[in-house]
Amino acid sequence: MTGLTSPAPRTTAPAAGPTPGAAQGPPPAADAGTRGPRRTALLPTAALVLGALYCLLPVAWVLVAATKPGDALFSTFTFLPGTGLGDNVTDLTAYRDGIYWRWMLNSVLYAGLGAVLSTAVSALAGYALAVYRFPGREAFFNVMLTGVLMPPVILAIPQYLLLAEAGLTGTYASVLLPLILSPYGVYLGRVYAEAAIPMELVEAGRMDGAGEWRIFLRIALPMLSPGLVTIFLFQFVAIWNNFLLPFIMLGDDEKFPMTVGLFTLLKQGASQPALYTLVITGALLAIAPLIALFLVIQRFWSLDLLSGAVKS
Amino acid sequence: MPHITRRALAAATAVLLGATALTACGSGSGGGEGAGTGPVELTYWAWAPGMDKVAALWNAEHPDIRVTVQKQASGDDLVTKIITAAKAHEGPDLVQAEYQALPTLVSNDALADIAKETRGVEDKFAPGVWQQTTFGGEAVYALPQDSGPMMFFYRADLFRQYGLTVPTTWDEFAATARALKEKAPDKALTTFSANDAGLFAGLAQQAGARWWTFEGDTWKVGVDDAATRKVADFWGGLVAEGAIDNQPMYTPAWNKALNTGEQIAWVSAVWAPGTLTTAAPATKGKWAMAPLPQWTRGASATGSWGGSSTAVTSDSQHKEAAAKFAVWLNTDPKALAALVKESGIYPAATAAQTSGALAQAPDFFSNQPDFYTRAAEIAKTTAPAAWGPNVNVAYTSFKDEFGKAAKARTRAAFGTALTSVRNTTVADLRKQGFEVAP
Numbered sequence: 001m002t003g004l005t006s007p008a009p010r011t012t013a014p015a016a017g018p019t020p021g022a023a024q025g026p027p028p029a030a031d032a033g034t035r036g037p038r039r040t041a042l043l044p045t046a047a048l049v050l051g052a053l054y055c056l057l058p059v060a061w062v063l064v065a066a067t068k069p070g071d072a073l074f075s076t077f078t079f080l081p082g083t084g085l086g087d088n089v090t091d092l093t094a095y096r097d098g099i100y101w102r103w104m105l106n107s108v109l110y111a112g113l114g115a116v117l118s119t120a121v122s123a124l125a126g127y128a129l130a131v132y133r134f135p136g137r138e139a140f141f142n143v144m145l146t147g148v149l150m151p152p153v154i155l156a157i158p159q160y161l162l163l164a165e166a167g168l169t170g171t172y173a174s175v176l177l178p179l180i181l182s183p184y185g186v187y188l189g190r191v192y193a194e195a196a197i198p199m200e201l202v203e204a205g206r207m208d209g210a211g212e213w214r215i216f217l218r219i220a221l222p223m224l225s226p227g228l229v230t231i232f233l234f235q236f237v238a239i240w241n242n243f244l245l246p247f248i249m250l251g252d253d254e255k256f257p258m259t260v261g262l263f264t265l266l267k268q269g270a271s272q273p274a275l276y277t278l279v280i281t282g283a284l285l286a287i288a289p290l291i292a293l294f295l296v297i298q299r300f301w302s303l304d305l306l307s308g309a310v311k312s
Numbered sequence: 313m314p315h316i317t318r319r320a321l322a323a324a325t326a327v328l329l330g331a332t333a334l335t336a337c338g339s340g341s342g343g344g345e346g347a348g349t350g351p352v353e354l355t356y357w358a359w360a361p362g363m364d365k366v367a368a369l370w371n372a373e374h375p376d377i378r379v380t381v382q383k384q385a386s387g388d389d390l391v392t393k394i395i396t397a398a399k400a401h402e403g404p405d406l407v408q409a410e411y412q413a414l415p416t417l418v419s420n421d422a423l424a425d426i427a428k429e430t431r432g433v434e435d436k437f438a439p440g441v442w443q444q445t446t447f448g449g450e451a452v453y454a455l456p457q458d459s460g461p462m463m464f465f466y467r468a469d470l471f472r473q474y475g476l477t478v479p480t481t482w483d484e485f486a487a488t489a490r491a492l493k494e495k496a497p498d499k500a501l502t503t504f505s506a507n508d509a510g511l512f513a514g515l516a517q518q519a520g521a522r523w524w525t526f527e528g529d530t531w532k533v534g535v536d537d538a539a540t541r542k543v544a545d546f547w548g549g550l551v552a553e554g555a556i557d558n559q560p561m562y563t564p565a566w567n568k569a570l571n572t573g574e575q576i577a578w579v580s581a582v583w584a585p586g587t588l589t590t591a592a593p594a595t596k597g598k599w600a601m602a603p604l605p606q607w608t609r610g611a612s613a614t615g616s617w618g619g620s621s622t623a624v625t626s627d628s629q630h631k632e633a634a635a636k637f638a639v640w641l642n643t644d645p646k647a648l649a650a651l652v653k654e655s656g657i658y659p660a661a662t663a664a665q666t667s668g669a670l671a672q673a674p675d676f677f678s679n680q681p682d683f684y685t686r687a688a689e690i691a692k693t694t695a696p697a698a699w700g701p702n703v704n705v706a707y708t709s710f711k712d713e714f715g716k717a718a719k720a721r722t723r724a725a726f727g728t729a730l731t732s733v734r735n736t737t738v739a740d741l742r743k744q745g746f747e748v749a750p
Contacts, residue, residue: 071593074567096364096383157396164400248396251357251404253383260385267385269359269410269620272586272656 059287066284070277088281095265095275100282102254103261107240108289109172110257114179115235121180122231126189127220131202141190147183156244163249174249175257179239185231192227193220229300233293240290258286352633354379355404357394359386360458360620362654363408369650370640377633379406386620388704391416398422398627405628406638409454410620411444412513412703415524417623418453419701424624425451429635436643436661440694445621447526447699453623455642456660457651460581460618461691462514465588467576468600468679478602482546485605489555492576502577503557503566504547506714509707511561511579514615515547516540517695519607524700530747531700536734541727542607548726551718558718567591579604581617582658582687585674597679603690612693619660658687665691702740709736 068082397403570592673683713729
């Protein structure tokens, strides 16, 4: 193990970033001695810093680029902020009578309603799979699990053809329906329900004469809520970023979500320049609701207060 | 307690199914067309900006046929979307389609033959353009909307500064590139870019290449024919000796190179002023346009890059009405004037190319007042194009192979790349079940 790990910091640390290396004092001597543990902590830190940069740099780029007026976008230094953010937002709002905000509303509808419905289905299914014993339970769960492995992208066209049979393509429902059943959500729901809901509590509820619905709604649901918040967030972000499904399903640009809508600004044919400034500003504004959602929902993410309800 | 379990599950399932059924009813009735007495409703998938405004003009004059424009993103993705919609019989009535996408759409049965509805329209377009919507046969699959005759754009001020003359042949073009390198080694005449195959296709077309031809019931792929070889060898040679740059177009770096005068010319098409406006805003009024350099002195031929057409889908319930709109859109002077103004297109209809709507040069080229007069002259010399059913495959392969070749900077790499593109195209055609001549 040591043979593998010890040369790594020596070669990567100076290249990866001199700052953490300098903060750690003089470069490590040949025999590590007490510095051993410190040296091993350097590598993860450097890796995390690199990872953070990797994730945040594009966001920073979008943030800066959205402040630049169109003629400065590619001609000034990449991370030099401009003064055009207000104008860019005004231009975006003026574009085709503010259709951008319609796309934003559509996205909120698809992601919000879709995530709520999908969370509800995941909660019910997960709870049922975790608490009840019925024939075919494992088989159902395993089939579900293969669904987790299936990328949603390859399902978009079959789903389109199926919904076309039902005459539903081009409607709001065509984007919402395929997203309601999320295999990953059901999987998370079951795993979480198994861990969070002690069977004793369910039994106690039954002894006291509560019906199954009552037990689910009044006892299980509050205990499940941190898990459900996670499922909700996962689904919300997944639907918010979804592109191919709405792209295939919808023809009417009034029903587009933001992802598909902004794409039409980028691809206006060979004879028309792409509206980069508007797209970048639109992309920046599209991040805002996600950040707000995370900030608001964080408080529901706290540990379940009922975890001490039974002794185990 | 198994009975409770089963009942609870059944109830939950019923609720879900009910919800689905309700949604189905609600949307189903809303989506149905009022085919009875009301006006004919047409939907039109287009990407050109402002197309909804042009359609509004039609709607105001034709209360019996109402056209709704649904704006789409252009490109190969839209072709896929149209084909998918056609398979499900859920497509719109009209689509905007690039010329090179038409064979793909036709071979997927997505487009209707509108020869009957468009009789007498043919002579309003240049033969080279019209042929792209008919493939030289009896059927008419679309009406030409805009075209992209290729031209040579150069920085007039820098040409003067370095004492360069505008090249009229490709040999002179090469000499100009070398002369500039000698005088200003940090500058380049232009770049060879592999990220838009349309440019190379247009150049090959000018040289007389016929990439796809159909005889009897077999396709012949000429992607590596003698004319194309000549073009690939020419550009490969310039890249190999370092006379021109090898960086791709449409990148921030490319924008910067144009804006700062690092690159002083661009082989492009009539729509270049629009691109330059955003790519190189600091160079306004400093550019000029000239005909494309020729392979033989005194000849006049050009290729086309870009351009699109209006097609009626095979699923349309109102083909006649849709064709009527397509004819109006692409031949009526009022419609064409609106297309020029609102959508910024260069009309394919020859009469419109010299009409009042194009009397004034584009803003960016205000120093060349006769811009559109010259453009119309050049447009007449457009060589015919020969597109096949898998242009998208050839284009993707081109991007990959020539991207590598441009990086390799050797003449031989360009030749190898061309052979690969040809082989990929042929293999794909065979895989799709077409007969291909060896």
